[in-house]
Amino acid sequence: MVRVTFKLTEVGRVELDLPTPLLFREVLQHCVTRTGYTPGGYIAVRKGKVVSAGDMIEDGDEIDIFPALSGG
Amino acid sequence: MFSLLRINTATGETRTEKHTSKDFLLGGRTLSSRLVSREVEATCDALGKKNKLFFCTGALAGTATSSANRLSIGGKSPLTGGIKESNAGGIVGSRMAEQGLRCIVLEDAPAGESGWRVVVIGKDGVKLLDGAFLAGKGVYEKSDLLTAQFGKDAGCITVGPAAEKLLLASGIACSDPHGVCSRYAGRGGLGAVMASKRVIAMVILADGKQKSDFVNKEQFKEESRRVVKMLKDNPVSALFTKYGTAAMVDICQSLRVLPTKNFRHGTMEGAEKINAQTMYDTIKARGGEGKTQHACMLPCAIQCSNVYPDQEGKLLCSPIEYETMALMGSNLCLKNLDTIATMNRIANDAGVDTLDCGAAIAVAMEAGLAEFGDDQAAIGMMEEIRNLSPLGRILGSGCKVAAKVLGVRHAPHVLGQAIPAYEPRGTKGMAMTYLSSPMGADHTFGFTLRDEENPLTKEGKIGLSKKFQVIGSRMDAMGMCNFVRYAVRHDMSPLLNLIKAYYDVDITATEFDDFVKETLRIEHQFNTDAGITALDYRFSETFYDEAQPETGEKMDVTDEESAQARQW
Numbered sequence: 001m002v003r004v005t006f007k008l009t010e011v012g013r014v015e016l017d018l019p020t021p022l023l024f025r026e027v028l029q030h031c032v033t034r035t036g037y038t039p040g041g042y043i044a045v046r047k048g049k050v051v052s053a054g055d056m057i058e059d060g061d062e063i064d065i066f067p068a069l070s071g072g
Numbered sequence: 073m074f075s076l077l078r079i080n081t082a083t084g085e086t087r088t089e090k091h092t093s094k095d096f097l098l099g100g101r102t103l104s105s106r107l108v109s110r111e112v113e114a115t116c117d118a119l120g121k122k123n124k125l126f127f128c129t130g131a132l133a134g135t136a137t138s139s140a141n142r143l144s145i146g147g148k149s150p151l152t153g154g155i156k157e158s159n160a161g162g163i164v165g166s167r168m169a170e171q172g173l174r175c176i177v178l179e180d181a182p183a184g185e186s187g188w189r190v191v192v193i194g195k196d197g198v199k200l201l202d203g204a205f206l207a208g209k210g211v212y213e214k215s216d217l218l219t220a221q222f223g224k225d226a227g228c229i230t231v232g233p234a235a236e237k238l239l240l241a242s243g244i245a246c247s248d249p250h251g252v253c254s255r256y257a258g259r260g261g262l263g264a265v266m267a268s269k270r271v272i273a274m275v276i277l278a279d280g281k282q283k284s285d286f287v288n289k290e291q292f293k294e295e296s297r298r299v300v301k302m303l304k305d306n307p308v309s310a311l312f313t314k315y316g317t318a319a320m321v322d323i324c325q326s327l328r329v330l331p332t333k334n335f336r337h338g339t340m341e342g343a344e345k346i347n348a349q350t351m352y353d354t355i356k357a358r359g360g361e362g363k364t365q366h367a368c369m370l371p372c373a374i375q376c377s378n379v380y381p382d383q384e385g386k387l388l389c390s391p392i393e394y395e396t397m398a399l400m401g402s403n404l405c406l407k408n409l410d411t412i413a414t415m416n417r418i419a420n421d422a423g424v425d426t427l428d429c430g431a432a433i434a435v436a437m438e439a440g441l442a443e444f445g446d447d448q449a450a451i452g453m454m455e456e457i458r459n460l461s462p463l464g465r466i467l468g469s470g471c472k473v474a475a476k477v478l479g480v481r482h483a484p485h486v487l488g489q490a491i492p493a494y495e496p497r498g499t500k501g502m503a504m505t506y507l508s509s510p511m512g513a514d515h516t517f518g519f520t521l522r523d524e525e526n527p528l529t530k531e532g533k534i535g536l537s538k539k540f541q542v543i544g545s546r547m548d549a550m551g552m553c554n555f556v557r558y559a560v561r562h563d564m565s566p567l568l569n570l571i572k573a574y575y576d577v578d579i580t581a582t583e584f585d586d587f588v589k590e591t592l593r594i595e596h597q598f599n600t601d602a603g604i605t606a607l608d609y610r611f612s613e614t615f616y617d618e619a620q621p622e623t624g625e626k627m628d629v630t631d632e633e634s635a636q637a638r639q640w
Contacts, residue, residue, distance in 0.1 A: 040307025045326045052525045066323045067311045068522035071394040
């Protein structure tokens, strides 16, 4: 089970069963298909590190997706 | 034709000049930094008569364009010793535009113990009135007194008691749309510069009759509507509307760059108690005067500001920004939004920068003057600043001075200006930006964090920082709100089309970016001329020697690398 949480959105957590590891961009596409929600600019974080589109996502991973805001 | 109003604060003489150059057309930081560079002797005493203080509107000020009324204030900074541009929202830009003014400059300084003055600018000219009735009062009371005398629609600019005593972290407060002087050009100590000229307030009356003279009004309207649609459609801008900048608490906690315990750590247990969701829920639950969205200037389609109410629903502070939530919250190990809001209110009343004073209080806590996490002690230190006690004056001079006086080596600043709310060892892109800003540590100067694939490495960060130095500086360059940049990041043509429709002046995207880069060159040259060297663009040595516990990272950006990031 991979858990993807869209922070500060109505979407909340999405859980996906991944039989094999997938690229993060593919995982994100699954989330979009499941929820109909397309994040704009975002920062994805797994265990305190940024996840890039080309990173592999494996069973058990938990990823938080934040809107890419900034301070002012 | 753009008007520049010169006011000699020593003699009371005033003079209006007319200009036609593109510097004046663009206004904002493009203009303020050029005027500082041309007219201020770089080696002068920032609090002496040779310094000048420039107030500039932007290219689209006074029009119906969203988020276009930032006021850019420039001069030599007493905090950094270099050039400074600090900008604020509010209504002053609109009032200046209605008076037909692109720039107001305060020059010279009265000798000795001259009395305070209020500069009043209206359709009938400029008056210098006795300002004694404002002396020693907090900014909120000053604001009320100014409103009572000049009306709530007047655009007022004032300073707090901290500036009256020339404290280095003092800012300049500008009227918001409700007539309250709560919108700050907070950074760099420009409040002290204004006070050094014995000007305690400046008022732009709401009797200006100047209308925007569009070359192509219909096209301007169309392009203006397009900008609003872009802002509303942009998912990032739209989220600013709901949560404001406070959303950064969770992001920085997750990336382990949330300043905690005087920048010793990058995470705080219990950070969710001060995050955007908690703030949003608190404001909604308390109701009353609280607002989760609020415009700092009119018009604005983003409305990222907020009004934080007390437990009875009365206004406690507006706005609370992420930077303050971190520097007056997590960095002091405080987990109570009411405490942060109270400190922010006191800072606004004293007229000091929340970042520099928050950082200074953390330094004082590290020095053992209070325990981290002690809410009442933190509020007490803000009261010391407002009351101008000896300790308060030290804290109100920023974290560099506080660290020197209190014997703390881990002083979080660059060029004397406190590091904003991104722990630099955990984000080397932001570190590069801090080290390359001519203004001292400044996050808005080149916000890399959202685009760093690996924030922990310095590889590629010179280029990344420089890319965002340009993107970040574009909005300042023409007096737009920085958050418009999300909508025009890849295509500036909507804003350049507005300039074309307004003035019938073609500025290509390349030419515009050349202006931005030239501004950076000018600003760095000023600093060099002022005696600032490459060795000054460093963090305190502890950032290089001691690893941040959560990431294991030390600062590893070299002098040569940061120098490259300052080359334009």
